[in-house]
Amino acid sequence: MPVTRVLYPLYQLGNPQLRIFRPNWFLTLVRPGKEQPPDTVQFRTPMEMTKCDIKNYLVNIYNVPVGAVRTRIQFGSNKKRNHRNQKIKQPDYKVAYVQLAQGQTFSFPDVFPEKDKTPEEGSMEEMEQKFMEDEKQRQKLDPRRGGVTEWFGL
């Protein structure tokens, strides 16, 4: 359900500063594909945002001290084809490389660490796990057969 397209007023020299309430732009922090310097953070931004927009966004909403912002537009491929041989377009997106000021560094954290998944006593997950283990045990053949399948009679 998208928000309808907003038309911003035309800017001419001498106009007052445009203030935006409730910006409808979302930044995605991504892990850099290539090795980046320690103070550089990589974002995927909407195509309409400029370097100044990104700087103001991060400074005002996230209180992040931003030094420099560099942007580029990544072309989404139009080469793949679907089962009807029609070309499928991958959407284009803008990538922003933000360098933090005041000597701050940022490293992309590991958001999917290996967690020890032992369910607590008396819980639903524990009962489910026990049930699944029992089922798997029933499906296994007699160990005395020595790995021979049921196809061989007797």
Add this chain to the structure above:
Amino acid sequence: MTLRKGNRHFCILICQPHLYRETSPLAALSWCSPVSAVSQCRALHTTVSRRGLDEFFDLPENWGENNVKSGAPWTAKQLRTKSNEDLHKLWYVLLKEKNMLLSLEQESRRQRLQMPSPERLKKVSRSMFRLETVVKERETALRLLQTGQEKGRPGAWRRNIFGYAYWYRYKEYAIPWYMNKRYKRKRFFTPKFVQPHIRLRLEKHLRGKARDASLQRGSRSKLKEKFPQMKVSAS
């Protein structure tokens, strides 16, 4: 939307409500209206949360979980009870939450793992949409009271070359319309040679309507034949 450099500022009240994000933004907004002892002065809002770039990620306890619990999305009815300041703050809370979820989704795609509870994105988007509608309602009401105009953006009913009348919304230009070559090429009237096409279109539409009506009549008469006691629905 290519405006000049440096002419967009974001107006946010400097209140970030939580030190740590214990409750998700989809819970009830009980913390957002502080009770002040002195009734004359406004409550002071100070920036409490200074996590910076950590706000693009979930709380560290939720990393690696399969399901992250979250509440129901905001409904328009609930949002209409909130004040303008509350809605303004809530917009930014939802914005940050959506940024966090988008970052998580992208990272899960990169690591080729499933994103925990992807329904949160939908909930947040719907909440933001409803917030926008509530704010628009309030703006239209205020505009009606102050100026008598219902719409913020001026427009007019115009007829395009195909014979259709539509609501043309005005756009802001730096030059007047008689100097705008591209605008002058656009014709807001129906030329004479289009009239036969309009007539054919009208005939097609009427034929279609007549066909639907006869189909309905035929099916109803067949049903009446089979089931004579059937009550005919009023339509």
